[in-house]
Amino acid sequence: MVLSRARREDAVTTIAFPAPDAAVLGRREAIIAGLARLLPAEAVITSEDERRAFETDALTAYRQVPLAVVLPSTTEEVAAVLRFCHAEGVKVVPRGAGTSLAGGAIPQEDAVVLGIAKMNRVLDIDFVNRTARVQAGITNLAISQAVAHEGFFYAPDPSSQLACTIAGNIAMNSGGAHCLKYGVTTNNLLGVTMVLLDGTVVEIGGAHLDAPGYDMLGLVCGSEGQLGVITEATVRILRQAEGARPALMGFDSVETAGACVAAIIGAGIIPVALEFMDRPAIKVCEAFAHAGYPLDVEALLIIEVEGSEAEIEDALKRIVAIAERFSPKALRVSRSEAESAAIWKGRKSAFGAMGRIADYLCMDGTIPTGQLPHVLKRISEICTGYGLGVANIFHAGDGNLHPLVLYDINKPGELEKAEAAGADILKLCVEVGGCLTGEHGVGIEKRDLMRHQYSEVDLVQQMRIRGVFDPAWLLNPAKVFPLDGRVVQ
């Protein structure tokens, strides 16, 4: 889970929110009374103190206290809330655990936050067909825990997996360190129960390979809570590998490390994870986690392979042979469970460790793997140009970058500089043939950058699809699309 140090109460959000609907604010008491008729008393949160707990998500530099918060316990309750808000013209911001790094769950003043975290039960596990059906408020890790006794797991593993919900994972099409081998959420999702804005409950997909007609499940996955509210999900569960083992490799330049990544992937080897850290990141993580990382290198790769003992030995041998062509300054294959755990502890605590020493914006761009060395050099130049530091920690195998742009929220103007540097980095990703996001989604963070990725025609098509589900733009309305571009059908 990302813990940012940012706590400046008067932080200026440079990302604009639309002006709240005065008519809705004026009817606040009536709206709350209406919601109270639909749900048990404890499921409707109205006091300012309690609402404040929902004012932001993991993009903590931005915050707005919502009109009200509802925490339904069933699909029927979700449907009742949506039907009511639809009839009343009230905006709804769906929320899982509020761990979005892109501001996907940030409320608006005139919106009801619809949190589904109470709906956290496992409904059915089918080991023969390798599927699990869950309520959508369950945490990502709880799915793996529910199937671990039979040796299974749920593959996508965001850093926030202890806290984040499968509903949020579906909304943002979340990934994780092990997605290089197993794919992201959309590759592991089989079906959902979704409530449309008018309260209609639909089933999309199911516990089978494909579905006839258009790929509605694919469309819903990554739609950031704008097409409906997901209340149940059927996911693929996988057999745990017999074993897994990481290797550590240190290089004296980020370019060499990047070239080594490209060579490994170009050779057709798909490790289960291939993580990259630059010198600032290595230093902070080693100080925090005592992972045994080499401190005299400019770039560190963590490469994990899995399978039977024979498969692991074979894959590591091939990987080491490739790495040696790039003259690594350090090269170590883990030889024990404890050593493997320490190596991963360093990586997994990276964002938290960095948050102790600096505020940061965690960017999430994607690039063709072959562009790694060039892009890392440019990221460094961009941040230096703004007088800011940067640490790079990312999923190198699939070209998914997470530059952490470092700033001090208490220095006036630094947040704005960090935002500008972050935007430049994302534009660079698009320029080299990549894109604005890998696994965090658009949210409010990248909303105004969408025109750098898409033509007006492209954006209009997407917005018209949104209109099919939500003609009045009441669901998570200020996200994903530039505010001035709204198309009404």
Next chain:
Amino acid sequence: MVLSRARREDAVTTIAFPAPDAAVLGRREAIIAGLARLLPAEAVITSEDERRAFETDALTAYRQVPLAVVLPSTTEEVAAVLRFCHAEGVKVVPRGAGTSLAGGAIPQEDAVVLGIAKMNRVLDIDFVNRTARVQAGITNLAISQAVAHEGFFYAPDPSSQLACTIAGNIAMNSGGAHCLKYGVTTNNLLGVTMVLLDGTVVEIGGAHLDAPGYDMLGLVCGSEGQLGVITEATVRILRQAEGARPALMGFDSVETAGACVAAIIGAGIIPVALEFMDRPAIKVCEAFAHAGYPLDVEALLIIEVEGSEAEIEDALKRIVAIAERFSPKALRVSRSEAESAAIWKGRKSAFGAMGRIADYLCMDGTIPTGQLPHVLKRISEICTGYGLGVANIFHAGDGNLHPLVLYDINKPGELEKAEAAGADILKLCVEVGGCLTGEHGVGIEKRDLMRHQYSEVDLVQQMRIRGVFDPAWLLNPAKVFPLDGRVVQ
């Protein structure tokens, strides 16, 4: 490629086509003259004899001669044709190689067939980033051939891969025997250039991991030519495995073979292919290909694993250990290239071999793997009930069934019985938690079964999405959705 014996010229199509638009038929000469102004002379086909070559696809029991056929060579020519047809209100049926088994490319009398087979060039290959950009009329196999010299291949492998185009693969989200490990088309597609009905050219996706906003690429993949015409595609290419080796296993009942499949998949082993043939299929394939299949068994499994020699040995050892629990009557691991080639030749010629001895409808349902034994028993009962034979050849590992319902097109009433049996089989797939299609798509074949899979709400949502791209329903209009259900926005 599927070759059906069916040649009865007066075959009654029990699947209705809508009545042709008399106004369009009346303007035929003017429409042809308009198309001739946009394209070189040889790219506009108007004579009845030449148009007849496009009257059907691989679902050969159904045929209609189109108004005209155009064969553009560039994205600009495709755009010009679509712009013209849009302005004139003329229907367009996009066509790759015409190998659809679901009637996805069958024309209509008042429609222009837009064939993209001339656009068959490789545009760019990037081995470091493992991507290839191609024109969409290239054949599936030609992509693999273009990258084979560097040891790469394109993974999805429909039986028709020698003939079928990547555009058709994208339209139907095609699969193949090796998709158990590598996924179907949607899992291997990175981007497309698509022409909208009004002639606008859009770029969707690209050579990167993900794209921000809605998953438009996922939506387009499998949309059966109804959202636009794809003219270029960027696909993932993969490194060929060092080696691959199949094993053959014969069992004395289909139930036991089905249970063995469930046990292998349930143990978390993912072979690169896991194919199933029942006794009628084994007999026909062995007679045709001399593959060395055992003839005294009720069901045969072909299981292929790949990787380094160590990985292959390890995986086969685990698979054989599981199989032995089910007392196989035959169990043989291939020990030579020649033996492997013979085993696959038998399987890959199955549809052609069957077509020499009977007419058949090749169904394409998907079920949860654990339901295999039950479903196979019911398929046999259903076909017996109609007095028809059935042969089962399918991708068992991912629950993708291909029952071949055998009939004689020259016996009046048999085609209708085969259609009824086929429909019963697909409804059975839905009943057990599966779905109407795995990799062939809906086309006209399953159009009228869509209500067995979907509620009216589900279908209306899909049709409204169609309306965003094609409000007048001019693109491949009589496919995918029940004819009486059309929703106008």
